[in-house]
Amino acid sequence: MNLSWSRLRAQIIKELLSILRDRRARAILIGPPLMQLFLFSFAVTLDVRNVSIAVYDRDGGRWSQELVASIGAATFVGRLVTALDAQQLQEAIERQQVLLAIDIPETFSRDVAAGRPAPLQVIADGRRANSGQVALRYVENIASNLGATIQATGSSGSGSLAIRHWFNPNLIYRWFVVPSLAGTLAMFTSLIVTALSIARERELGTFDQLLVSPTTPMEIIVAKAAPALVIGTALGMLMVGAGVFAFGIPFTGSLGLLFLTMLLFILSIVGVGLMISSICATQQQAILGAFATGVPMILMSGFATPVENMPAVLQWVAEAIPLTHFLIIVQGTFVKALPAADVAAQAWPMAVTALVTLSAATVLVRSRLQ
């Protein structure tokens, strides 16, 4: 452990000035992530709206008409197409004109009137599996109100379930997206800021100057980590604030704990960024490196698809990604008052990642030069 405060201070000031001296650089650091937060929180949505549905009503009786009318009136439906035969129904799905095709058998009204289970076939377009499943669920709800049973293709629906969503009873998608975006965007900013830092100095030739000076590799890494840590955490907290005040998302957990874990999270990302930077010779390589690691980290973190659905091997990989854990913390802290014990359970893997990446960066800074 060879740290000199005066050397460290000189370098931290240098790093902060390098990032913040320029007004344009400051704007780029804060502006685009905030803009993306607002943009993505509207764009990234799993709510299914504007669905087109084709109906082939073989029955034409009272109950089938009732069903078609209530589907047509449902808010998620954009367009209702009437098919005149089974062939048309099939074509509508095949040509992707509709997401769902409903085939109502002749016996439908009779069965409903008699109080018997009334089977009904719904075909969902498997090419748009996610939206299909969600829309199918909506149709199921409508049908079960009429006492019908649905025979769904590719999905096991049961008409008589009453589903109640905890913590987000109305399933407002933004409640999930905004906190996750706060973590994701703060991560990307810190990743790029740190990935560029050593590579920039290599390109300019100032890194040689640093290496012949009395400063140690550990000081270099600490000095480069500190400003990025401050900026990344500040940005993350700013976006959390935007979630509470601009989007009105209920914040039920502990702000202090969220802040501490945010620091830890950004520190681990800074480690990854510095590791990339320490092996890159140019800023171009560093940017490509940041994207090559950043994008998979986001896709595998559970932001886009649930981690539980991944193959076991990839689930282990996901465990090593700090974002995976931070998303659980930030989502939980917003809507379900995640208890401290649960936060700690997610925090320690991030601490391990931070330790490993920062140590690796310290070693690589020196050895890469040979």
Add this chain to the structure above:
Amino acid sequence: MNQMNTALPAIPPAAVELNGVIKRFGKNEALRGIQGRILPGRLTGLVGPDGAGKTTLMRLMAGLMAPTEGRITVAGLDPVRDSMALPDLIGYMPQRFGLYEDLSVMENLRLYAGLRGLERRVHRDTFHRLLEFTRLGPFTTRLAGQLSGGMKQKLGLACALMATPKVLLLDEPGVGVDPVSRQDLWRMVQALTDEGMAVIWATAYLDEAERCAAVLLLNEGVLKFDGVPGELTARLQDRSFKLLNHCHDRRALLSEALHLPAVCDGVIQGNAVRVVLRTASQRDAIEAFAKKAGAELQPVAPRFEDAFIDLLGGGPGGVSAIAQKMAPVALDSGIVVECRGLTRRFGAFTATDQVSFQVRKGEIFGLLGPNGAGKSTTFKMLCGLLRPTAGVARVAGLDLRTASSQAKRQLGYMAQKFSLYGLLSVQQNLEFSAGVYGLEGALKRERIAEMVQTFQLEKRLNSAPDELPLGYKQRLALACALMHRPPVLFLDEPTSGVDPITRREFWTHINGLVRKGVTVLVTTHFMDEAEYCDRVALMYRAKLIALDTPDALKAQARTRRNQEPAMEDAFIHLIQAVDAQDAAQSKKAAA
């Protein structure tokens, strides 16, 4: 203009006419009323220190900017108004020629031929002509990024010559080019002017000006001289002398000589000191000085550089304020820098091959060589920035790669191109350097103030280093390197592109430091600077081919025709000797 032509039909049409050209950038006046004519069929030097306005004038002639006031005519055209027709008539090679480093030599040629709109069927002949001319034929498949500095300039020249222009503008083609490649460039330019082309060669190297048929001398945007270079140097007749065979420390002698009111400029040349008098009538003063010092006084022919310094009112004084404040260096060992069998291979390529030398305390040791000879690799291994494949490199008895922080404080390092933090101001750069070398509190403030005062940085404290003229950048880099008063100083091409006055100032500091016992290791392209060294190691093709005092190296190159060879002659002589030996050996092997 037309009236003038009818009135004086005898004057040949000028390739370039400059009429009261003024260019302002905001409040800053880069060119202040330039008046001149550049004739076809000869080489015109656009000479001046960095920041004199050479590049601005070049860019005006190339039609890349419009003058604020005045008029320019290039090959009969107005560069701004006739910007469409201009590219066919001029070739322009900017300072850092826009070569695509990831493309091969041939691909670069093809690209520029395409950009010039050259017809495809003439490509082959044109390329053949250009490759023959530049002798780049054997390297067509090599990536431009992997060419040496000299070869890059030649390729740049080839691209600029694509359309056989009437006027060729070369902006500092000599920067970063070793003497051998430089001779090649001169030869090519000579051939072009013989064909009737007007070639304009911008340079901060005054020895290059002597070779030009005509010179436009610029300083701070003002045209100081327009004419044949010999005319300017003739004014210096009987004012240049050499002090030889003295028994003093030549650095002390120079410092004392510069102290004389009669002396306006002085440099070290090997063991001799060369001085220039303010007026020819002051010969008595220098004679008395020589007598007192026990030195032989020899009149020498004036150089263009003497004239330039004289024109600007003389060089800087001989005293370094920094060196004066420094305590004499106490180092235990007499040998400060040492390498034995130092070798570095990159894959199959050997960059440094079995290099051994020792640098004594208080010595200026120069590392010279053409581009790609292995100077930088050797230098980097000595600083601990690169691990040797074999051999050892030690500074003050330590391997700097693994040395402790305390040991590294012994070293001052000034990198090529003055690696400064461009995003930090001058003040912040100084504070960073002080901090990173562990200076604190009052000492830190005192040292920074000292540097600011010595290097006259007061007015520049808030500017970014990138906005500074090169001379100031170099001062700042030196200030940063000297902040912690290191006993060993490593300088990698410290004065490349810097004007002669700043260069003298720089060497005044170095000379002062060396007299206090500081050891200096310097790599350089500048033959003039090699003269300042106590010993010079010449590297060529990864090997150390000569190691001796400048005077001894020059003596080796003495021939009947050239009794007083310059350092450049010695350099070329030694390299050609190695080439001849290699050729003889390969012939023997073939037989």
